[in-house]
Amino acid sequence: MSLSCKNGQSQRLINQHPCYSKEAHHRYARMHLAVAPACNIQCHYCNRKYDCANESRPGVVTRLLTPDEALAQVAMVKTRMPQLTVVGIAGPGDALANPERILATCRRIKAEFPDLMLCLSTNGLELPKYVETLAGLGVHHVTVTVNAIDPAVGAHIYPWIFWKNRRIRGLHAAQILIDHQQEGIARLVARGILVKINSVLIPGVNADHLPLVHETIAGHGVFVHNIMPLISAPAHGTYYGLMGQKEPTLTELEAVRSQCGHVAMMTHCRQCRADAVGMLGEEPHVNKPQPSANDTPPLHEPFGATIVPLHWIARGDTTPDLESPHKTSRGIVVSSTLPPPRPSVALRR
Amino acid sequence: MALRITQHCVGCWACAGVCPNQAIQVVHQVFTILTSSCQECDGDYPDPQCGAICPIEEAIVDAHNQAINPPGSLTGVPIAVRHHAQSLLQ
Numbered sequence: 001m002s003l004s005c006k007n008g009q010s011q012r013l014i015n016q017h018p019c020y021s022k023e024a025h026h027r028y029a030r031m032h033l034a035v036a037p038a039c040n041i042q043c044h045y046c047n048r049k050y051d052c053a054n055e056s057r058p059g060v061v062t063r064l065l066t067p068d069e070a071l072a073q074v075a076m077v078k079t080r081m082p083q084l085t086v087v088g089i090a091g092p093g094d095a096l097a098n099p100e101r102i103l104a105t106c107r108r109i110k111a112e113f114p115d116l117m118l119c120l121s122t123n124g125l126e127l128p129k130y131v132e133t134l135a136g137l138g139v140h141h142v143t144v145t146v147n148a149i150d151p152a153v154g155a156h157i158y159p160w161i162f163w164k165n166r167r168i169r170g171l172h173a174a175q176i177l178i179d180h181q182q183e184g185i186a187r188l189v190a191r192g193i194l195v196k197i198n199s200v201l202i203p204g205v206n207a208d209h210l211p212l213v214h215e216t217i218a219g220h221g222v223f224v225h226n227i228m229p230l231i232s233a234p235a236h237g238t239y240y241g242l243m244g245q246k247e248p249t250l251t252e253l254e255a256v257r258s259q260c261g262h263v264a265m266m267t268h269c270r271q272c273r274a275d276a277v278g279m280l281g282e283e284p285h286v287n288k289p290q291p292s293a294n295d296t297p298p299l300h301e302p303f304g305a306t307i308v309p310l311h312w313i314a315r316g317d318t319t320p321d322l323e324s325p326h327k328t329s330r331g332i333v334v335s336s337t338l339p340p341p342r343p344s345v346a347l348r349r
Numbered sequence: 350m351a352l353r354i355t356q357h358c359v360g361c362w363a364c365a366g367v368c369p370n371q372a373i374q375v376v377h378q379v380f381t382i383l384t385s386s387c388q389e390c391d392g393d394y395p396d397p398q399c400g401a402i403c404p405i406e407e408a409i410v411d412a413h414n415q416a417i418n419p420p421g422s423l424t425g426v427p428i429a430v431r432h433h434a435q436s437l438l439q
Binding site for chain 2: 037162234
């Protein structure tokens with residue numbers, strides 16, 4: 001654990017961030033600002049066509065925001081949702097592939113709402129270049145997605161990266177990405193920024209490798225590690241989805257997590273959309289469009305845009321009663337329609 | 350000599366951020382390349398920058414309508430698999 005976690009201020013950073021603290025996710029809310037559309041790498045679990053109102057998974061948004069619109073949205077949500085503590089930038093592309101937009105957004109939020117905590121997610125390719133800038137802006141939390149530390153594994157996950165004005169492929173691309181991730185993480189920790197590592201568990205690709213990833217990132221002094229199950233529904237149109245890559249079972253997920261004990265493990269992740277708003281697992285995202293009579297039926301039942309991975313339900317891990325909200329066997333609230341109006345629901349466009 | 354953005358574009362903005370000549374125009378989320386401003390990065394970079402970062406196959410074509418990133422070149426999904434998936438969705 002980094003030295004910075006020992007003082008009171010850092011304790012607040014942990015206790016009031018719903019992703020970093022399991023206790024906080026019942027009490028504090030976060031919002032994701034969809035201000036970062038561009039990406040500089042391709043991951044096999046991602047489809048860059050992100051405009052889908054009916055999917056609940058990372059990288060998906062309905063509407064992009066300019067920095068001005070983002071600030072206005074924070075102001076609205078903060079007024080109506082006092083428990084808002086964290087404003088994050090999680091895409092739908094990569095935060096640091098959109099430096100002008102995200103830096104402007106962070107600057108304006110810090111000036112207007114100094115008590116809100118700033119958080120962002122990145123694939124890490126451009127991280128070393130921006131650590132000092134982020135620290136100067138008062139960014140408190142950074143999540144880096146690390147799926148491999150061995151380029152031979154990474155090359156099966158990342159078909160290409162855009163680096164130094166070229167599209168680079170294969171082992172070389174994976175090596176560059178991994179090197180920058182590791183360097184960026186070390187620098188973040190050295191600057192006292194709380195670091196969370198996300199890893200996507202991909203059976204047959206990195207499942208056996210993730211304990212080594214865990215050990216490595218623990219050595220850097222990150223705060224928490226979040227190993228998430230791959231989402232690869234064919235309808236999402238990702239490489240893994242179309243090629244029949246299987247998702248891990250809960251047993252497989254727990255088996256990998258059980259081999260990781262060097263830093264705290266996050267187990268309450270809901271794999272949110274890049275425009276999610278509210279408490280984890282409860283709120284609709286802010287841009288959820290109102291249904292109109294002309295709308296074609298959605299591919300999936302939207303589950304009220306709750307932040308539950310749809311594939312868990314689709315493949316029958318749970319048997320939701322679609323008539324009324326209920327708790328599944330995993331304790332996740334699932335509803336087939338929008339939840340009853342809460343203050344933030346009025347914000348939907 | 351200029352590149353063109355096709356209807357395959359998903360509007361991810363990646364190209365707009367890397368074009369050295371600010372040739373990418375965005376109107377109501379529709380992306381186009383200003384022909385008079387585009388030299389296909391000739392003299393600036395070895396590859397056209399929009400084509401080098403674009404994640405969508407067939408979204409950018411050259412003056413001969415040849416895709417900078419032909420089907421299968423970015424995602425690695427074989428064309429037959431993609432066609433099969435599309436037919437199922439339709």
